[in-house]
Amino acid sequence: VVVVGAGIVGAACALYATRAGLEVTVLERRAVGAGTTGAGEGNLLVSDKVAGPELTLALRSMRLWSELADEFGAESLEYERKGAVVVARQVEALAALRELASDQARHGVDSEVVDGPGLRELEPELADGFAGGVLYPGDAQVQPALAAARILRAALDEGAQLRLGREVTGVTLSDGRIGSVTTSDGPIAADFVVNAAGTWAGELARRFGAAIPVMPRRGFILVTEPLPPVIRHKVYSADYVANVASSDAGLETSPVVEGTRSGTVLIGASRERVGFSRTISLPVVRQLAAQAIELFPLLGSINLMRVYLGFRPYCPDHLPIVGADARVPGLLHACGHEGAGIGLAPATGEMIAALLAQRVPSVDDAAFGPSRFAEWAA
Amino acid sequence: MTAFRFDGRDVNFEPGQTVGAALIATGVFSWRTTRRHSRPRGYFCGIGVCFDCLITVEGVPNLQACLVLAEPAMVVASQIGTGHDDLS
Numbered sequence: 494v495v496v497v498g499a500g501i502v503g504a505a506c507a508l509y510a511t512r513a514g515l516e517v518t519v520l521e522r523r524a525v526g527a528g529t530t531g532a533g534e535g536n537l538l539v540s541d542k543v544a545g546p547e548l549t550l551a552l553r554s555m556r557l558w559s560e561l562a563d564e565f566g567a568e569s570l571e572y573e574r575k576g577a578v579v580v581a582r583q584v585e586a587l588a589a590l591r592e593l594a595s596d597q598a599r600h601g602v603d604s605e606v607v608d609g610p611g612l613r614e615l616e617p618e619l620a621d622g623f624a625g626g627v628l629y630p631g632d633a634q635v636q637p638a639l640a641a642a643r644i645l646r647a648a649l650d651e652g653a654q655l656r657l658g659r660e661v662t663g664v665t666l667s668d669g670r671i672g673s674v675t676t677s678d679g680p681i682a683a684d685f686v687v688n689a690a691g692t693w694a695g696e697l698a699r700r701f702g703a704a705i706p707v708m709p710r711r712g713f714i715l716v717t718e719p720l721p722p723v724i725r726h727k728v729y730s731a732d733y734v735a736n737v738a739s740s741d742a743g744l745e746t747s748p749v750v751e752g753t754r755s756g757t758v759l760i761g762a763s764r765e766r767v768g769f770s771r772t773i774s775l776p777v778v779r780q781l782a783a784q785a786i787e788l789f790p791l792l793g794s795i796n797l798m799r800v801y802l803g804f805r806p807y808c809p810d811h812l813p814i815v816g817a818d819a820r821v822p823g824l825l826h827a828c829g830h831e832g833a834g835i836g837l838a839p840a841t842g843e844m845i846a847a848l849l850a851q852r853v854p855s856v857d858d859a860a861f862g863p864s865r866f867a868e869w870a871a
Numbered sequence: 872m873t874a875f876r877f878d879g880r881d882v883n884f885e886p887g888q889t890v891g892a893a894l895i896a897t898g899v900f901s902w903r904t905t906r907r908h909s910r911p912r913g914y915f916c917g918i919g920v921c922f923d924c925l926i927t928v929e930g931v932p933n934l935q936a937c938l939v940l941a942e943p944a945m946v947v948a949s950q951i952g953t954g955h956d957d958l959s
Binding site for chain 1: 931954959
């Protein structure tokens with residue numbers, strides 16, 4: 494099995510496939526966690542997911558993350574169950590949040606609805622005037638590049654191989670199915686290829702002759718100077734859930750603010766489809782900063798230290814693509830997770846391993862297969 | 872001779888010199904402590920990249936001593952930890 498991409502998803506595919514008894518080689522054109530993974534925040538969230546296949550996958554993944562943290566040590570992943578607090582200014586927005594939470598609760602998501610004074614207790618520095626919110630104590634965070642490296646290290650220790658600096662250029666078929674992958678440094682024999690190339694998975698799939706609609710959606714994250722622990726959870730506004738689900742190509746921002754263990758405060762989240770442009774957009778930075786100050790007024794006197802951007806692998810129906818591609822027998826996709834790839838990585842890797850080993854996955858894979866885009870590709 | 876105030880005393884500087892350069896020229900090599908282990912820090916990269924030389928100027932913490940130009944009578948102070956004890 495050749496896994497293309499040494500980000501978090503490729504690392505998880507490698508670990509679980511190795512544990513399923515398969516012989517795995519990971520190919521990466523740059524460095525471990527250098528692409529989609531390293532530009533993410535490391536969120537492990539169920540709070541922003543409506544009931545459906547993605548929530549089911551996310552719940553399974555939360556469990557696997559907790560197992561990985563037990564196995565490798567939480568510190569080695571910077572795994573932290575800080576909890577998320579979704580806040581609403583208006584009573585109407587709070588009612589919608591409450592409805593979402595009760596729907597999620599039927600699927601096993603823990604949450605607690607809090608009123609205005611309750612919010613103040615959870616987050617003393619929050620601005621005045623919020624009607625209330627919902628606390629999701631299970632939402633967590635990892636340091637994504639560190640976690641990818643740690644998981645990949647475990648896979649290598651158990652027999653997988655890693656080759657860096659190898660760009661995959663295509664596949665060669667033999668007897669109607671994959672026989673090898675071609676790379677910048679010669680071919681490598683393979684019966685199966687897993688496309689875990691993150692935001693570049695669309696381009697890679699084209700090279701395989703099996704196009705899938707994975708496109709870049711750009712997001713900025715602002716990093717403040719380190720502070721004492723004044724923001725305790727991941728705090729975001731009710732609008733964020735709506736923006737995640739939107740398909741608008743234009744700029745969307747909604748405030749997401751969280752403290753980190755190192756003291757810096759991370760501020761997001763913006764989404765815009767501008768291709769792979771790496772231009773820093775000052776208006777977006779200003780807007781994110783202004784929205785964060787609306788949530789936490791004390792941030793008004795705090796300096797930003799830096800701003801970084803990343804490309805989320807966006808799929809038109811906001812579901813990842815996980816499963817075998819019938820157009821190229823032997824090819825499987827594990828991509829298109831948009832902003833949820835860190836959270837969903839372990840369950841994705843587990844699903845890929847089950848499919849490779851011809852076992853029934855622990856989460857129903859029907860909704861994730863690439864065949865749902867057959868019309869798009871035609 | 873022009874000077875700024877550093878931790879209550881005068882530090883002389885040449886026009887165009889940064890706060891960090893002036894401190895080093897007068898033999899001060901450390902002006903902050905780290906957040907977790909209170910270790911001493913001062914100049915490291917000297918070109919605005921490493922954020923090791925953080926200092927408090929006119930009450931504003933986390934400025935880079937290697938980038939802030941010294942000005943007459945400017946009030947400069949060593950920084951302890953995050954420099955934001957006001958928030959804890």
